[in-house]
Amino acid sequence: MNTKRYDTVDALVLDAAGKEAVDAMNQHAEETRVIHALVSIRNDKGRSQRQQAKEMGYSPSKLCRIEAGRDADLTLGEIEAYARALGLSVHLSFDDASLPAAAQIKRHVFLIKERLDGLAELAAKQNDDSKLVKKIHEFYGEVLINFAMRFGDSYQKIPPVITVGAEPAKPATPAPYAEKRLAAATR
Amino acid sequence: MVLRKLQHGIKNVSNNAMYKPPQWGVAVTDEAAKEIHKCVAKHPRETASVNDNLRRVFEQLRSGKRLASFKFGFFRSEGDGLYRIGQTGVPGARETRLYIFPDEASSTVFVLGMGDKDMQQRDIKHAKEMIRDIRGNK
Numbered sequence: 001m002n003t004k005r006y007d008t009v010d011a012l013v014l015d016a017a018g019k020e021a022v023d024a025m026n027q028h029a030e031e032t033r034v035i036h037a038l039v040s041i042r043n044d045k046g047r048s049q050r051q052q053a054k055e056m057g058y059s060p061s062k063l064c065r066i067e068a069g070r071d072a073d074l075t076l077g078e079i080e081a082y083a084r085a086l087g088l089s090v091h092l093s094f095d096d097a098s099l100p101a102a103a104q105i106k107r108h109v110f111l112i113k114e115r116l117d118g119l120a121e122l123a124a125k126q127n128d129d130s131k132l133v134k135k136i137h138e139f140y141g142e143v144l145i146n147f148a149m150r151f152g153d154s155y156q157k158i159p160p161v162i163t164v165g166a167e168p169a170k171p172a173t174p175a176p177y178a179e180k181r182l183a184a185a186t187r
Numbered sequence: 188m189v190l191r192k193l194q195h196g197i198k199n200v201s202n203n204a205m206y207k208p209p210q211w212g213v214a215v216t217d218e219a220a221k222e223i224h225k226c227v228a229k230h231p232r233e234t235a236s237v238n239d240n241l242r243r244v245f246e247q248l249r250s251g252k253r254l255a256s257f258k259f260g261f262f263r264s265e266g267d268g269l270y271r272i273g274q275t276g277v278p279g280a281r282e283t284r285l286y287i288f289p290d291e292a293s294s295t296v297f298v299l300g301m302g303d304k305d306m307q308q309r310d311i312k313h314a315k316e317m318i319r320d321i322r323g324n325k
Contacts, residue, residue: 006212010242024231049260064260108269
């Protein structure tokens with residue numbers, strides 16, 4: 001039995017069936033983005049379809065139909081009911097696609113800072129629960145490491161800047177104090 | 188002061204922060220690749236859907252999640268390590284199934300076949316034979 005290995009499903013589909021098949025797959029992902037996000041959260045919380053249906057007051061078959069459907073057929077009421085049953089609140093935000101990527105990134109960074117500030121306020125309110133404060137410290141450390149790793153990973157993908165024919169940089173004029181130390185060191 | 192506090196946090200960071208999940212790959216048999224090609228031509232919407240769902244399962248594995256924790260409606264165990272991925276988001280669809288063997292030993296999702304409901308029993312039998320071959324070759 002011959003098998004061929006790929007790093008991604010996209011590469012497999014491209015090879016087996018061509019670019020149109022990959023485009024169709026992405027189109028499907030676009031049309032079911034919200035449903036998939038909700039189902040992923042349900043999955044992460046370890047909840048079965050049956051349990052979710054019970055929490056929502058839906059029949060299992062109704063929930064099955066929703067999860068097997070398209071975003072265009074979802075109602076806002078169903079999204080809210082699904083989210084509420086998972087203990088989530090729904091926030092609507094509108095992304096301006098005409099904004100440059102840098103502006104969109106800044107917006108997300110400000111949102112993350114808001115959330116972190118909320119966590120810091122929670123820590124500040126703790127009187128006796130030093131365990132919780134310790135966990136929040138650890139979480140800040142994790143956030144920093146995870147962000148730094150992902151930042152570095154993304155940064156690696158930027159092509160290097162190559163300058164051709166530039167004048168070599170002139171050495172900076174040392175400050176008077178530094179000059180004295182340099183003179184002393186080289187005596 | 189800030190740096191010292193952060194250093195404390197980083198020193199005590201949980202193992203999860205540094206955890207690197209296994210690098211899963213996806214492999215396809217020659218036969219399954221031909222079936223995917225045929226299905227794309229005959230049932231493009233259904234195939235797009237099962238391919239996207241395969242990608243979702245694959246991303247879950249890549250992020251370190253275990254198979255036992257998957258509770259997706261389109262993902263079903265057929266026993267003996269074989270799983271079936273169905274389609275979603277395709278109204279009035281002709282039922283299409285993708286058969287996979289996620290092999291934790293080699294961190295590889297083997298795509299073994301694609302078919303419709305009519306050929307289900309034959310496809311499952313054939314896929315399980317392929318799983319025995321894959322396991323037997325280790």
